[in-house]
Each structure stands twice: as C-alpha cells, then as structure tokens.
Amino acid sequence: MNVAAKKRFGPLLLIAPAAILIGVFLVLPYLNIVVMSFRMPGQGTPYGPGFTLVNYGKFFSDIFYIQQVANTLWIGFVTTLACLILGYPVAWQLARGNSAFRAMGYGLVLSPLLVGIVIRSYGWTILLGNNGLINRTLMGWGIIDGPLPLMYNALGIVIALVHVFLPFMILPIMSAIQGIDPSLEAAARSLGASKATAFRRITLPLSLPGIQAGSILVFVLSLSAYVTPSLIGGLRVKTMAVTVVDALIDTFQWPFGSALALMLSVTGAIVVVVFGRLTVMKWKA
Amino acid sequence: MSKPFFTVYCLIIYAFLLTPIAVVVIASFNAGAFLTFPPQGLSFRWYVVFFNNEVFMRAIRTSLWIAAVTMVISGIIGTTAAIFYVQYSGRLKEAVRIAMLAPLLLPEVLTAIALLFFVYSIGIGTQTMFGMIIGHVLITLPFVFINVSASMESYDPSWSMAAQSLGAGRFTRFRRIMLPLIKPGVIGGCLFAFIISFDIFTISFMLKNVGTSTLPIQLFDYLRTNFTPEAAAVSTCSIVLTLIVVVISEKMLGLRLHRF
Amino acid sequence: MTEVSIEKLTKDYGQGPAVNGISIRIAEGEFISLLGPSGCGKTTTLKMIAGFEDATEGAIRFDGRDVVHVPVEKRDIGMVFQNYALFPHMTVEKNLAFGLEMRKISKAEIRERITKVLDMVQLAGYAERYPRQLSGGQQQRVALARALVIEPKILLLDEPLANLDAKLREEMRVFIRDLQRRVGITTVYVTHDQAEAMTMSDRVVVMFGGRIAQIGTPSDIYERPSNLEVAEFVGQVNIIRGKVGSGTISTPFGNLPAAGAYADGTEIMLALRPEAVELLPVNSGTSGVPAKVRSSYYSGSLVDYRLDLADGATVNVQTFPRTRFADGDEVLIHAPVDRFWPLGPIRGTEA
Numbered sequence: 001m002n003v004a005a006k007k008r009f010g011p012l013l014l015i016a017p018a019a020i021l022i023g024v025f026l027v028l029p030y031l032n033i034v035v036m037s038f039r040m041p042g043q044g045t046p047y048g049p050g051f052t053l054v055n056y057g058k059f060f061s062d063i064f065y066i067q068q069v070a071n072t073l074w075i076g077f078v079t080t081l082a083c084l085i086l087g088y089p090v091a092w093q094l095a096r097g098n099s100a101f102r103a104m105g106y107g108l109v110l111s112p113l114l115v116g117i118v119i120r121s122y123g124w125t126i127l128l129g130n131n132g133l134i135n136r137t138l139m140g141w142g143i144i145d146g147p148l149p150l151m152y153n154a155l156g157i158v159i160a161l162v163h164v165f166l167p168f169m170i171l172p173i174m175s176a177i178q179g180i181d182p183s184l185e186a187a188a189r190s191l192g193a194s195k196a197t198a199f200r201r202i203t204l205p206l207s208l209p210g211i212q213a214g215s216i217l218v219f220v221l222s223l224s225a226y227v228t229p230s231l232i233g234g235l236r237v238k239t240m241a242v243t244v245v246d247a248l249i250d251t252f253q254w255p256f257g258s259a260l261a262l263m264l265s266v267t268g269a270i271v272v273v274v275f276g277r278l279t280v281m282k283w284k285a
Numbered sequence: 286m287s288k289p290f291f292t293v294y295c296l297i298i299y300a301f302l303l304t305p306i307a308v309v310v311i312a313s314f315n316a317g318a319f320l321t322f323p324p325q326g327l328s329f330r331w332y333v334v335f336f337n338n339e340v341f342m343r344a345i346r347t348s349l350w351i352a353a354v355t356m357v358i359s360g361i362i363g364t365t366a367a368i369f370y371v372q373y374s375g376r377l378k379e380a381v382r383i384a385m386l387a388p389l390l391l392p393e394v395l396t397a398i399a400l401l402f403f404v405y406s407i408g409i410g411t412q413t414m415f416g417m418i419i420g421h422v423l424i425t426l427p428f429v430f431i432n433v434s435a436s437m438e439s440y441d442p443s444w445s446m447a448a449q450s451l452g453a454g455r456f457t458r459f460r461r462i463m464l465p466l467i468k469p470g471v472i473g474g475c476l477f478a479f480i481i482s483f484d485i486f487t488i489s490f491m492l493k494n495v496g497t498s499t500l501p502i503q504l505f506d507y508l509r510t511n512f513t514p515e516a517a518a519v520s521t522c523s524i525v526l527t528l529i530v531v532v533i534s535e536k537m538l539g540l541r542l543h544r545f
Numbered sequence: 546m547t548e549v550s551i552e553k554l555t556k557d558y559g560q561g562p563a564v565n566g567i568s569i570r571i572a573e574g575e576f577i578s579l580l581g582p583s584g585c586g587k588t589t590t591l592k593m594i595a596g597f598e599d600a601t602e603g604a605i606r607f608d609g610r611d612v613v614h615v616p617v618e619k620r621d622i623g624m625v626f627q628n629y630a631l632f633p634h635m636t637v638e639k640n641l642a643f644g645l646e647m648r649k650i651s652k653a654e655i656r657e658r659i660t661k662v663l664d665m666v667q668l669a670g671y672a673e674r675y676p677r678q679l680s681g682g683q684q685q686r687v688a689l690a691r692a693l694v695i696e697p698k699i700l701l702l703d704e705p706l707a708n709l710d711a712k713l714r715e716e717m718r719v720f721i722r723d724l725q726r727r728v729g730i731t732t733v734y735v736t737h738d739q740a741e742a743m744t745m746s747d748r749v750v751v752m753f754g755g756r757i758a759q760i761g762t763p764s765d766i767y768e769r770p771s772n773l774e775v776a777e778f779v780g781q782v783n784i785i786r787g788k789v790g791s792g793t794i795s796t797p798f799g800n801l802p803a804a805g806a807y808a809d810g811t812e813i814m815l816a817l818r819p820e821a822v823e824l825l826p827v828n829s830g831t832s833g834v835p836a837k838v839r840s841s842y843y844s845g846s847l848v849d850y851r852l853d854l855a856d857g858a859t860v861n862v863q864t865f866p867r868t869r870f871a872d873g874d875e876v877l878i879h880a881p882v883d884r885f886w887p888l889g890p891i892r893g894t895e896a
Binding site for chain 2: 595597616617618619621622623624626627628630631632633634643644647648691692695701
C-alpha cells in the first residue's frame, strides 16, 4: 500500500471490528426477527419451512394476547408516570442543590445501577411478599389483620419497576436542568414572578427535553423488562415480555414469539411517537 | 416547596432506592432457615452453605470468566471505535455515535431474542459460549465507547503530531502518547464493561449453552423455587465483588489524576 | 544545515487549490516567514514541509533530496506547535528525551543534551516539572527546546507566539531569533502577524489565496510592496492617486519622477506610509500640501492624525509627538519624493 492509501484507509481499520460486530450481530439479527415472524410454526423444531401470516392471525384472534399487550402498556405508563413524579424533584436537587448534597445524591442514584437486576428484584420479593418485611411490620403494629396483596400483581411489578428504572428518569432530567442558565430564573424573578411561577414558567418548560428523554427511556425499558415482572408477578401476572420469552424458551414457538415481540415493539413505538408529537418543542427545532 | 420538606423528600427517594439492596444484605446474615424479617439472630451460616454449594461457585467462576473475556474484547473494539469516532469519523460522526449506542438503546430482551435466532440461523447455535459472549460484548460496548470517547475528546491531536515530528512511528505514538493519556477512559470503560457483564441476565438466559450457568441465571432459577437466605448471601457476595471493582477503579483513576 | 527548496507545490482538498503552485528556495541557516491572513495556505504549506499533509503536486527538497514520500517521522524536522503540544503526562525532561529516544541515542548522551538545551532556553532546574506547572512562556521555551534538542535538519514553527500575551510575545520574538542565529538552523516560521514576521525573518513570504504575493526582505516587503494587497497587509498605508504624463506623475503632493513603464494618461496608485510624512505648522515657511486636522489619537510614542486634504481626500499620518496639533488646525504635509512607491495602475485607466 502506498502512503496516501494507508492514510486514507488506515483509520477505517479502527472502526472495522465494531462495524462488523454491530452490522452482523445486531442489525442482521433484528431484521431476522421480522423474517422469523412470517415463518411457519415448526413441529418439534423451532420453525418450519415456508412463510405464513398465521402467527399474526393467532395474535389478533386471541383476546388474551391483546389484553396482555394492553396490560403491559398500562404497567409501562404507570411506571413512567410514577418515575417522573418521584424523580423530578430529586433531579432538580442534583442539578441545583448545594454541592455536598449533590455529590452524595449522585452516588446514591447511580449505585443501584451497579447492582444486578436479579438482586434488586429479589430485594423487592423480600419486602413485598405475604410474609415480607412490609406485611409483617404492618401486622406487627396491628394496622392490618391479614397480609396486603403486594406481590404477584401489577402493583408489585410497578413498585419494583419504578425502583429499577428511577435512575434512568433522574439522570436525563438532571442534565437537562443543569443545562438551563440559572440567570433565566433570576430574570423571571426580577420581572416580578414568584419562585413557584418562575419554576413553572421557565425551568419546567426548559427541562422538557430531559423529561421527554427520561420518559421514553423508562417506558421502553418497562415494556421490555423481563426479570422484575417474572420474579414479582410470578405465574399469576404476566407482562408481554415474559410471555414472549416463555414462548421462546419453554415452548420453542419461535415464529409466534417473534410476532408477539414485534407487536409489542410496534405498539410501544406508536406510543413513543405519539408522545413525542404531543411534547414537541417548537422553540427547539 | 419549603427547603427542609424538599430535603426530606429527596432523602426518602434515596432510601427507596437503597432499601431493597440493604434488605438483601441484612437478610444474608439471617440465622433462621427461612427468609424472615427482621432476621432471627445473626450468623454466617448461609455464607458457609453458599461457599459449599458447588453450583453457585461454578456459576460465579463462569460469570467472572465471561466478564473478563467480555471486558477484553469490548475494551479493544470499543477503544478503537472511540478513537475513530473522535479523530477520523468526520461527517459520519453522528451516525457512528448512534450505531455504537444502539445496543444500549434497544431493549435487551429483543436483542437477546434476535441473537438467539441468528446464532441458530447461521448454524452456530448455543453449543458454545460464542453467542452469549457476542451478546455480552454488544451490551457492554457502548459503555467502553462512551468512556473512551469522553477521554478522546480532551485528547489534542497535536500531541500525536508532535510525537510524529520527533520521529515516533504509528505504534510508538499510540503506546507512548495516546494510550497513557486516554488511559482513565479505557480503564473506566473496561471496568464498567466488567461490572455490566457480570450482571447481565436476559442475554445470558436466552443464549447460555447447555450446562453453563452464570451467577444471575443461577440466582434467578434458585429464587423461583427457594426462599432460604442463601440467595441473599450469594447476592451480597456479588454486590461486594462489584464494590471491590469500583473501589479499585477509583484508586487507579484517582492516582492518575493527581499526577497531572 | 540544510537548504530547503520548494518547487511548484500544490495542495488541493477537492474544492480548488489551498496552495497553488508555490516555489521557494530557503538557504542554509535562513529564517523565513510565511505571512498571510488565515486561509492563505501558509499553514498548509508548513504541514506539507513537515509531512502532515501530502502534496497534490510539486516537490519539497531537503538538500536536493525530494522528501515528498518520506513520512513525517523520518523527515528529521523539529516542529513547534501553536499550542506547544507538550505531552501532559511527561515531565519536561521526558518531553525533551522523547525525540532522542526515537533516535536510539544513549542514555548518557540524552542526559547531556537535555542539560545543554535547558541551559540554552534558560530553564535549567525545571527538568522535573510537568507542563501544566509551567507558565505559558516557559512551555513555549520547552517546546522550542524539544524541537531543537534532536538537532533536526530544519525548524518549523506554526504561529508559536499566538497564545502569549503582548509583552511576552515581544520578548519571545527576540529570544527565538537570537537562538536561531546561534544554532544556525534553517527555519520556517508561520504567522499572520506582520510585525512578528518582519522583526524575526531574513526573508518574508507573503501569501494570499494559496499563491505567493511577494518574497523579500522585511524592508522590501514594507517599503517596496509588490501590490496593494501586500502594502495593506504589512502595515498602514495611504493610497495616493497619481496620473502619469510626460515623464512625471502628478499627485496632490506635487509631481514625482515617473517610475516604471506606464503609458501617459494612466492613473496609478502610490503607497505612502503614514510615518514617512512630516507635519509642519502653516507658518513654518517650508513648502508642503495644506491640510486640516480632523482628529488625532495619542499613543505615547506616536500620534496618529487623520487629515483632510483640500480635494476631500483623507491622509493618515504618524509623527512623534514633539509638536502637537489640535483638531481643526491647519497644517502642511511634507512627504519626501522617494517615499512614494507605485503599486500599479488603477484598473480601467490604462491608456
């Protein structure tokens, strides 16, 4: 190779391994899911020869699956909303609070991310179970007679999911608030706005990009969560992701599992797009 | 909101974030045979049970091994990609960034499913750990990439040019100038990759080869049927391992930052 | 010592040439500056000499040997970068040793050479410091020492003083020039600062739009600029209109002997530097062109006057502030005939 060619193509060698990895083992496999969803169900094999629409037919003809998608979307929506309400004040404090508190808080928000999701979900089973810490404490204090149903239902799943995904809501909002010039709020105050009004009219709208990013992230993560709903929901409440994984692992229905996964992805994507449209920021364009 | 009220509110949220983890750690010292709270006396008996449980010990070894392999592969691929991204990507910069972050933005469950089908379609299947390691590398790659490219952004290309003008060839420039200067990003990214890989569940669960089990899988399986505090002991050990890695990285990166 | 010869050098990034067929011969030990506004191709030229950019066409010879295909690390150049590019993770000593290590020089000699070069740049005792522990001027001298310690064939400097404050910049000009004389190394210096180029260089290459506008000694460039652009770039200048007619050029300042081959009737531009002019009181009894002070700006060593001539033209004049004139004063302008320099015809007036 001559010098000029070396200069031009040398750098490409740096990106080549990553490009091959992403191209071959991420892009192609995702496209393959779409193909898989049109394959014939197999008899004793993961899939059979030829292509068909039967997998989608099975989805639309069974109210059970549609209901499950609806349930999953609902759980995702409630989780996202709860994360937003719980997380916003924390994000604000991490961005604007006094510095000692900030460093500690930042560490506290990040550290749960370093603990595996199985372990965090396990912690919730200890807390939420019929024989768990919360029920025993409440019964011990005589506030309730029998255990409250906290686990094996949507409520338990939402509580644990909020815990698992809260940092993903806090961090984007925090960086959005950090990016807002504090003098804007000061300017609003100088023009006669109260502290609350300045927040509502200036800081809150300007932090919308962070809210949007955090909400989409948490919503998507909630829809696709497997471990938490599986451990907390048990066999009684299943989200779509759990059903899909079970269909693939336990019963080897690959084409049908693919169709289910795609239906969940498509509905999730529609929700995200509609949400994006509703929260479009004209001043940003 | 008044200030004290606000502070208390934040403290409650922090407590909410930490409680489930703290509960697991405390439960691991339970002397009783069942997971009850508060613990019936303190003891290390479940740790002894755990250390004598060959299934869990093997799972830990497997997890550590996979995390190490993942860290090396991800570290190399992610670092070179980050160097390309910052120094040479030009107009492709945004496209490279999106592609490199894609594994992080796509739901892990979908990626796991996609990879499972794919390794079967191309005839590799799950006879070996190939698919699982590819999955781990995919998931951890963005973390190496983010860390190294952050270091690269503050790397001045004229340092390489100066070294070149002084007679250093391509490899010497990388080894003596660039690598030492982006080391914090590389080490940080690699340790991140290690920790993340150690905790990956869904990818491992779908792509594990027969007879192999990582710690999160083993724990998950165990939790579906058992309720003894042994799982808490296992979890606590896993948390401690992660903590050690974090402390080591702090020490290594901290040391370096004092020098210039 | 090395002679550098650049022949018809061209660099094209694909949107028209950034450097367009330039040729320069640099003598052994000569200090030459590439001067021009940003985007004129001076830095690209330097990078081609260094080897960081490939030449699209043309040759670069070090002592007659074409180095166009020699990679940077083999060209044996010493380069000082605009931001110094000191390796932040290495001490001063390690920075200086780096190039010597690349040349596989023995440890003992490395130590010896570093001591010598640190003395030369007056930084003895700073060997153990990290770059960030040094002031801007000290970093600058380390960068210079690092380039010189390898005893390169040529020294290349890319706007090395741009990041220093004004006072330090003037000190460093003298420092670099003296050092270069002492070492006797062939030097190419890129700058957009005309004062820097003129105080330091043996010869200045003025570049515009990828081409060489003029090569010459600093006094050539300043006093005998080849065209209007050069005249305006290297300092303040008054442009005086003159008309050629029967062996003389008539100007508002009187008739000058015609210089150059201009046909009768051609209107030409003449350069007149502001400090070439003397201002006299109206009653001084000498001849001169009458003018009126519009405004004046005092700057210590000089006073800058804006003067209105009778025909409405404006002239800038710089004088020593011995005799001060107030705004509105009537004065006489006296400009020696030999200080007018013809810059060429005004377009469209060639007869």
